[in-house]
Every structure is written in structure tokens, then in C-alpha cells.
Amino acid sequence: MAMSKDKKKSLSQLGEFGLIEQLTKDIKIKNSETIKGVGDDAAVLNFDGKNTLVSTDLLVEGVHFNLAYQPLKHLGYKSAVVNFSDIYAMNGFAKELVVGLAVSNRFPLEAIEEIYAGIKLACQIYDVDLVGGDTTSSMSGLVLSPTVLGSVEKGKTVYRDGAENNDLIVVTGDLGGAYMGLLILQRENEVFKVNPQHQPDLSPYSYVIERQLKPEARKDIPKLLRDLDVQPTSMIDISDGLSSEILHITKQSGVGAIIYENKIPVDPQTVLVAEEFKISEITAALNGGEDYELLFTIKQSDYDKIKGNPHFTVIGHITSDEGAYLVTNDNQKLELKAQGWNAL
Numbered sequence: 001m002a003m004s005k006d007k008k009k010s011l012s013q014l015g016e017f018g019l020i021e022q023l024t025k026d027i028k029i030k031n032s033e034t035i036k037g038v039g040d041d042a043a044v045l046n047f048d049g050k051n052t053l054v055s056t057d058l059l060v061e062g063v064h065f066n067l068a069y070q071p072l073k074h075l076g077y078k079s080a081v082v083n084f085s086d087i088y089a090m091n092g093f094a095k096e097l098v099v100g101l102a103v104s105n106r107f108p109l110e111a112i113e114e115i116y117a118g119i120k121l122a123c124q125i126y127d128v129d130l131v132g133g134d135t136t137s138s139m140s141g142l143v144l145s146p147t148v149l150g151s152v153e154k155g156k157t158v159y160r161d162g163a164e165n166n167d168l169i170v171v172t173g174d175l176g177g178a179y180m181g182l183l184i185l186q187r188e189n190e191v192f193k194v195n196p197q198h199q200p201d202l203s204p205y206s207y208v209i210e211r212q213l214k215p216e217a218r219k220d221i222p223k224l225l226r227d228l229d230v231q232p233t234s235m236i237d238i239s240d241g242l243s244s245e246i247l248h249i250t251k252q253s254g255v256g257a258i259i260y261e262n263k264i265p266v267d268p269q270t271v272l273v274a275e276e277f278k279i280s281e282i283t284a285a286l287n288g289g290e291d292y293e294l295l296f297t298i299k300q301s302d303y304d305k306i307k308g309n310p311h312f313t314v315i316g317h318i319t320s321d322e323g324a325y326l327v328t329n330d331n332q333k334l335e336l337k338a339q340g341w342n343a344l
């Protein structure tokens with residue numbers, strides 16, 4: 001069968017977001033319960049007046065994780081936590097989890113139990129019930145696919161497309177650490193391959209390694225926002241790097257953004273490791289990904305409610321013209337590009 005030119009485009013040319021767009025652009029919603037389908041951190045469904053949130057992830061050995069340096073328990077923990085993060089990104093509360101699992105027979109039972117110990121620990125800490133899943137064999141390594149369900153009051157749901165001109169851009173926590181942790185782990189893994197006797201002292205890197213291997217999602221933020229009486233105008237979680245996430249918000253909201261290099265929150269250890277690798281910690285924050293902090297916008301009139309709160313940093317504001325820019329410390333205006341994680 002002849003294929004159109006468009007179809008011949010390779011997947012890597014399309015990119016992850018291009019592929020999703022191609023696959024989903026003709027989907028028409030049939031059920032009135034479906035409030036929001038493809039295009040946000042989670043789908044939003046309305047049954048009996050309350051919004052239910054659903055989000056799924058797929059983690060593949062050798063693509064998303066490397067068992068040479070990723071302990072199985074941490075892997076299980078991380079797979080659940082990053083999934084919960086998409087619910088918090090909708091200003092919701094994670095409630096139930098189902099887990100798809102494909103394993104090759106090179107794994108002993110103990111290994112699978114380790115993964116599950118991590119998943120169960122995450123469910124315990126995040127108050128989520130593990131309610132099902134599916135288990136099968138795999139010819140090409142371990143595959144984990146968690147799906148989380150959450151809930152949110154109808155009027156409190158926050159989407160990616162609600163940012164407006166002059167809104168303030170806020171991030172939680174600090175950024176760039178998870179990527180620096182990955183660079184350390186990859187470096188030590190290379191050394192270990194050459195010299196298995198090598199026993200590295202990783203204590204100076206404990207924070208960034210933990211950010212990579214055992215990240216935490218911001219379960220506390222939806223509650224904190226309610227306590228402070230702040231309703232964000234848009235929100236997303238930072239899984240692919242700050243640049244990519246800002247561009248999701250600006251594109252979907254039809255606005256632009258300006259952020260300031262000297263406002264981007266970075267942990268001192270992230271700065272030290274970045275120096276060691278001779279890269280800028282800001283590059284790690286913008287393009288590194290996997291920090292699982294939240295990025296959101298608020299009305300200027302809500303600024304006093306978050307001012308001085310140690311969980312929040314205002315890094316810039318929304319503009320009416322298109323394009324998202326970083327103002328550097330030497331006052332250059334650079335256009336933000338989505339160089340973050342691209343699955344393809």
C-alpha cells in the first residue's frame with residue numbers, strides 16, 4: 001500500500017509530542033463524563049459532580065532506567081511517585097494505582113518482590129491504594145506501566161491552558177538536581193565497568209543522587225494551595241525540564257513567558273556537581289528533567305499569599321506576545337527551546 005509522504009516521516013523526526021499529536025488529533029469525545037481527554041497531565045472525568053483524574057506512564061528498561069545503578073526497590077518507588085506527580089499537577093489528590101508489569105525470566109522472584117516493595121512503600125507514603133494491574137512476560141527487559149486515579153473538586157481542577165498575560169510564573173522546590181544525579185551515576189557506572197573493585201565515595205553527591213533515584217512528588221502542594229486560598233491559573237509537573245514545561249503552558253494557553261536566570265532555584269550541591277561536569281546548572285534546570293517539581297501560574301493579586309513561602313519561587317511572568325524567553329544574568333534574552341527529554 002502506498003504511503004503518503006507524511007506517513008514516511010520517521011518517528012525521530014516527528015518527536016514524542018509530534019507522534020502523540022499525529023495519533024490523537026482526530027479523537028472525538030463521545031461521553032459527557034469526559035471533561036478533558038488527551039493533552040494535559042491527566043485526563044479529567046466527571047462522575048456525579050466530582051472530577052476523577054487518570055494518568056498512565058510507561059517505563060522501559062534501557063530507555064527510562066538502567067538496572068546497573070538503579071536499585072529495584074527505588075525503581076518501583078520512582079515509577080509510582082512520578083505517576084502520582086501528574087495528579088498533583090492537576091491540583092488533585094492521588095487515590096488509586098494499577099500496575100502493568102512485564103518481566104523476563106532472567107529475573108528471580110526476589111527481584112520482582114523488591115520492585116513491589118518500592119511500589120507499596122510509595123503507596124503507603126502517598127496514601128494511595130494499589131487496586132490492580134496486569135502481569136506478563138517480556139522478551140526485551142523489564143517494563144513497568146503504572147496508572148494512577150485521583151480526584152479533585154470540579155472548580156479546583158487546574159489545566160495547562162489557563163495562563164493569562166501578567167500572571168506570575170512559580171516553581172516549587174529546586175531544579176536541575178535529578179539530572180546532575182544521573183550524570184554522577186552514569187560516570188560511576190563507566191568507572192565500575194573498567195574497574196569493578198572501585199568503591200566510590202558518593203556521599204558528597206547524596207542529594208542529587210537521591211533526586212534521580214528516589215524522587216518525591218509534590219503531594220503537599222495541592223493542599224497547601226487550598227490552605228493559602230490560591231487557585232493557580234495553569235499548572236504542569238516538571239518531568240522533562242523547565243523549558244519544555246513552560247512551552248507546554250504558553251502554547252496551550254496562547255501566551256508567552258519571560259523567566260529570569262537569577263530567579264531559578266537550584267540547590268548548592270547541584271551547582272557544585274555542575275561545576276565538576278563543566279556545565280551550567282541552569283542548563284540542567286532548563287533541559288535536564290525528572291525533578292518532579294510543579295510549575296504553575298497565579299494571578300498577580302495572589303502574590304501576597306505566596307510571598308516568602310519557602311516552597312515557592314517566582315521565576316518570571318506571562319506575556320501577551322508569543323514565545324518564551326530566558327533573561328540571563330548578563331541581560332541577554334534567549335528563546336527557550338524544548339531540549340528536554342524526548343522519548344524518541
Ligand code: ADP
Pocket residue numbers: 020023024037038039040041042043086239
Ligand atoms: P506527561 O509528560 O505529563 O506524562 P505526556 O507528554 O506523556 O504527558 O502526554 C501528553 C498528553 O498526551 C497526555 O494527555 C497523554 O495522556 C497523551 N498521550 C500520550 N501518549 C498517548 C497515546 N499513545 N495515545 C493517546 N494519548 C496519549
Ligand code: MG
Pocket residue numbers: 040041085086089236237239
Ligand atoms: Mg506531567
